[in-house]
Amino acid sequence: MSGSNTAIDFRAIDKILEKYEYKKSYLIAMLQAVQEIYKYLPEDAMTYIGEKVDELSPATVYGVATFYAQFSLEPKGKYEIKVCDGTACHVRGSMPVLNAIRNKLDLKEGKLTSDDGLFSLETVSCLGACGLAPVVMINDKVHPQMTSDAISIILDTLLSEERGQ
Amino acid sequence: MALSIDIKQEQAKAQDAIKAQGLRVLVCAGTGCVANGSLKVIEKFRELGANVSTLTDYDKMTIVPTGCHGFCEQGVLVILPDKHVTYVKVRESDVEEIFESHIKNDKPVERLLYTDPKTGEHVHKNDDINFYAKQTRTALKNCGRINAESLDEALAVRGYEALSKVIEENNPDNVIDTIIKSGLRGRGGGGFPTGMKWKFTAANRGGKSYVVCNGDEGDPGAFMDRSVMEGDPHKLLEGMAIAGFAVGADEAYIYVRAEYPLAIKRLRIAIAQAEERHYLGKNIMGSDFSFTIHIKEGAGAFVCGEETALIASIEGERGMPRPKPPFPANKGLFGRPTLINNVETLANVPLIILNGAEWFSSMGCETSKGTKTFALTGEVNNTGLIEVPMGTTLREIIFDIGGGIRGGKKFKAVQIGGPSGGCLTEEHLDIPMDYDSLIKAGAMVGSGGLVVMAEDTCMVEVARFFMNFTKNESCGKCVPCREGTKNMLKILEKIVKGKGTMEDLEVLEDLAYTVKDGSLCGLGKTAPNPVLSTLKYFRDEYIAHIRDHKCPAGVCTAMKKITIDPEKCKGCTKCARTCPVGAIEGTVKNPHKIDQSKCIKCEACLNSCPFKAISKE
Numbered sequence: 001m002s003g004s005n006t007a008i009d010f011r012a013i014d015k016i017l018e019k020y021e022y023k024k025s026y027l028i029a030m031l032q033a034v035q036e037i038y039k040y041l042p043e044d045a046m047t048y049i050g051e052k053v054d055e056l057s058p059a060t061v062y063g064v065a066t067f068y069a070q071f072s073l074e075p076k077g078k079y080e081i082k083v084c085d086g087t088a089c090h091v092r093g094s095m096p097v098l099n100a101i102r103n104k105l106d107l108k109e110g111k112l113t114s115d116d117g118l119f120s121l122e123t124v125s126c127l128g129a130c131g132l133a134p135v136v137m138i139n140d141k142v143h144p145q146m147t148s149d150a151i152s153i154i155l156d157t158l159l160s161e162e163r164g165q
Numbered sequence: 166m167a168l169s170i171d172i173k174q175e176q177a178k179a180q181d182a183i184k185a186q187g188l189r190v191l192v193c194a195g196t197g198c199v200a201n202g203s204l205k206v207i208e209k210f211r212e213l214g215a216n217v218s219t220l221t222d223y224d225k226m227t228i229v230p231t232g233c234h235g236f237c238e239q240g241v242l243v244i245l246p247d248k249h250v251t252y253v254k255v256r257e258s259d260v261e262e263i264f265e266s267h268i269k270n271d272k273p274v275e276r277l278l279y280t281d282p283k284t285g286e287h288v289h290k291n292d293d294i295n296f297y298a299k300q301t302r303t304a305l306k307n308c309g310r311i312n313a314e315s316l317d318e319a320l321a322v323r324g325y326e327a328l329s330k331v332i333e334e335n336n337p338d339n340v341i342d343t344i345i346k347s348g349l350r351g352r353g354g355g356g357f358p359t360g361m362k363w364k365f366t367a368a369n370r371g372g373k374s375y376v377v378c379n380g381d382e383g384d385p386g387a388f389m390d391r392s393v394m395e396g397d398p399h400k401l402l403e404g405m406a407i408a409g410f411a412v413g414a415d416e417a418y419i420y421v422r423a424e425y426p427l428a429i430k431r432l433r434i435a436i437a438q439a440e441e442r443h444y445l446g447k448n449i450m451g452s453d454f455s456f457t458i459h460i461k462e463g464a465g466a467f468v469c470g471e472e473t474a475l476i477a478s479i480e481g482e483r484g485m486p487r488p489k490p491p492f493p494a495n496k497g498l499f500g501r502p503t504l505i506n507n508v509e510t511l512a513n514v515p516l517i518i519l520n521g522a523e524w525f526s527s528m529g530c531e532t533s534k535g536t537k538t539f540a541l542t543g544e545v546n547n548t549g550l551i552e553v554p555m556g557t558t559l560r561e562i563i564f565d566i567g568g569g570i571r572g573g574k575k576f577k578a579v580q581i582g583g584p585s586g587g588c589l590t591e592e593h594l595d596i597p598m599d600y601d602s603l604i605k606a607g608a609m610v611g612s613g614g615l616v617v618m619a620e621d622t623c624m625v626e627v628a629r630f631f632m633n634f635t636k637n638e639s640c641g642k643c644v645p646c647r648e649g650t651k652n653m654l655k656i657l658e659k660i661v662k663g664k665g666t667m668e669d670l671e672v673l674e675d676l677a678y679t680v681k682d683g684s685l686c687g688l689g690k691t692a693p694n695p696v697l698s699t700l701k702y703f704r705d706e707y708i709a710h711i712r713d714h715k716c717p718a719g720v721c722t723a724m725k726k727i728t729i730d731p732e733k734c735k736g737c738t739k740c741a742r743t744c745p746v747g748a749i750e751g752t753v754k755n756p757h758k759i760d761q762s763k764c765i766k767c768e769a770c771l772n773s774c775p776f777k778a779i780s781k782e
Binding site: 023025026028064067068069070071087088090092096099125131133141142143 | 463544
């Protein structure tokens with residue numbers, strides 16, 4: 001596992017565990033809360049949860065973390081780009097949009113996060129905004145009816161905002 | 166049971182409060198319209214409305230942010246229900262004009278009215294919009310009509326009246342009988358009779374049991390459950406409480422996919438409001454009946470839509486299906502009897518209790534009663550969420566409600582039921598859309614996703630697309646699904662690359678039946694459906710890919726060849742400048758040529774040529 005050298009604030013994780021009463025059935029919610037802080041699941045955090053919660057082991061936690069698509073074992077970018085490739089988006093051309101983003105951010109297949117750590121890219125199966133296909137979600141904002149040109153402009157805007165700061 | 170809350174009185178109070186709002190301006194704040202900027206539209210309306218003193222016929226106006234109205238493509242939708250007008254594609258900059266012209270001076274803004282794609286004319290009354298005119302909205306009735314974050318607005322449209330009725334009558338068996346008689350069947354895919362599921366769970370009354378609402382709407386191309394959760398959350402909560410009362414459960418979970426943050430937010434608000442005013446929680450409306458609802462967020466696994474996998478996921482484990490029996494009705498969540506129903510199914514329950522089983526069963530057809538929501542998307546003019554009586558034909562849905570195929574293209578097929586469903590063609594346009602007719606035609610209602618495809622969609626590519634999806638989403642527990650989907654995908658990839666053989670086709674079909682018969686859960690059992698149905702109706706396309714190395718729809722890049730007609734080319738050099746890989750050679754005023762070994766078939770040149778000299782085959 002990579003990225004395991006992130007310094008973990010175990011007090012923050014204790015707070016999460018307390019909130020969910022150290023209950024095994026809340027493991028997914030705990031991991032979501034951890035990912036909310038670090039933008040991914042650091043190995044040390046998973047091990048810690050596995051040891052602290054009854055009936056769990058680090059292996060079980062790792063098993064659950066790798067099962068669900070939402071969890072990432074690698075740090076995600078400041079801007080998480082989700083390209084919807086559900087049926088409706090696929091039929092209306094989500095692949096050219098995905099390729100445009102890959103070219104723009106220099107992300108080849110298999111590479112998920114840009115070198116500067118600003119952007120990470122993934123495809124998701126359906127965001128439920130099929131009437132606006134194809135859509136791209138950047139963090140919590142849904143961008144409707146995307147084209148290669150439109151997404152380029154959006155990324156340019158984000159890039160220039162970042163440089164301006 | 167005696168109740169301390171008089172629901173009729175609460176309803177009247179809530180209705181008076183709505184009347185006191187003056188002119189109601191409904192602005193859609195569902196996921197689709199928010200993406201189109203509805204929050205800014207709402208803000209602008211509020212800003213203008215704050216200073217208003219006189220309006221025609223009203224002394225004030227109230228801006229109501231609503232849930233999804235279904236017509237997402239035309240968003241942002243602004244509806245003036247008292248004036249029977251729907252404005253479409255409204256942007257922040259249009260708000261002032263609507264306000265000045267229509268709200269203050271009663272003159273509708275023509276340019277923002279819906280334009281009928283067939284006649285090209287503006288539609289003045291919202292009931293006349295073809296998209297709405299042929300629908301029967303019952304489960305979705307309040308979506309887009311009420312403020313989804315207000316309990317009072319839900320009460321005004323008879324929210325919690327059905328729950329009050331069943332608690333007062335205190336006859337749970339009677340409730341189950343009503344649901345059985347109504348003929349309601351599961352809206353999540355399987356179509357199992359809902360009342361029977363309730364009866365099986367109720368047989369275990371006495372100990373701890375649970376109600377679980379399946380809101381893990383994973384089928385790509387379906388978003389009806391999202392719309393209900395976002396637009397009318399109290400109806401779902403009420404349906405769950407009625408189910409809990411009927412089967413003897415006092416605790417429930419709603420499992421919502423993590424991709425639906427707005428639905429999760431609205432449900433949390435609704436639960437808090439209902440608990441505070443004793444419509445949920447301990448001693449509901451002053452009775453002995455208590456019912457607590459928790460929300461569990463999913464984490465992105467399609468297989469969790471399968472009920473036993475969903476139970477495993479709520480328990481905090483990998484969402485892998487468990488063999489049945491035991492059925493959840495006997496041994497489900499935390500080993501206790503559990504009733505699992507889908508969102509749309511539960512949203513129908515309060516209506517059946519209020520209007521009676523006969524009302525519900527009078528809609529629909531022989532074996533499929535009531536209405537069904539469909540998410541109509543793809544190459545169709547009006548995309549969005551619709552609700553029609555079961556048994557409506559595809560032709561009515563696509564050509565009347567959907568307004569026909571976009572851009573004058575020719576209809577080719579419709580994919581129904583997502584990755585578990587199948588393709589239907591021209592010959593099926595007139596079959597009734599109900600559970601049994603669709604199964605007979607090799608498809609299924611599924612969750613109700615309808616993706617319309619036109620002549621330029623490659624059906625082999627579509628089959629590959631779905632197989633790629635199910636391969637990725639297979640949980641890996643059973644061999645037929647895990648290995649079968651992987652190998653089916655390999656063959657399909659070979660075919661779309663033009664490297665398939667006729668023998669591959671046989672193996673593909675053979676594998677499809679093995680996966681179908683041998684898999685543990687619904688995901689694997691239905692995964693081969695898109696392949697089987699395209700093989701049945703579009704076998705010639707598979708053969709064209711294999712024998713002629715041609716993709717009839719011109720989609721599969723490996724077989725695509727883009728060429729420049731030297732007769733038409735004027736040598737303007739535009740294409741050469743557009744090509745991202747430098748595959749086009751030529752000098753000014755001389756015909757250009759594409760180097761096929763360099764061409765990546767991106768079609769950029771095709772769209773750039775001013776003389777239409779470039780074509781693909």
